[in-house]
Amino acid sequence: MRAVVQRVNHASVTVEGEVVGRISRGICVLVGIGREDDESDATALADKVVGVRIFEDDAQKMNLSLLEVGGALLAVSQFTLFGDVRKGKRPSFSDALEPVRARALFEHFCAECRVRGAPVETGRFRTHMRVALENDGPVTILIDSKRAF
Secondary structure, eight states, X not given: OEEEEEEEEEEEEEETTEEEEEESSEEEXXXXXXXXXXXXXXXXXXXXXXXXXXXXOTTSOEEEOTTTTTOEEEEEEOGGGGOBOTTSSSOBOTTBOOHHHHHHHHHHHHXXXXXXXXXXXXXXXXXXXXXXXXXXXXXXXXXXXXXOO
């Protein structure tokens, strides 16, 4: 699984004019699920995302996690994180997991974040979404379950 983790002051997801997910201070995470991913990847990624220390402490050092600052998480499924442009300019998405299993792993990831104590909002799976956010820092971290742990 791949995640783009962004520290935000606020973020929201809109589908067909309706806000379906909204958070204040916290993390907006774009989640891509690959063909080789399984529940262990979703669990490990949730643990890493909820625990990543990207919030500043009193000494202005990135030393605090989402839970330590009382933040929330906005999770947005994004298969395009598995877009491959090595063989041309039009991306291939053949490494992305098929939608039925991808949805189950995305939901597992969100459930695991909640188990760890994070308030979680989401977008809407397999819809055209408009994601709005104010990146704080900016702070953006890339996490790949096949490389990071």
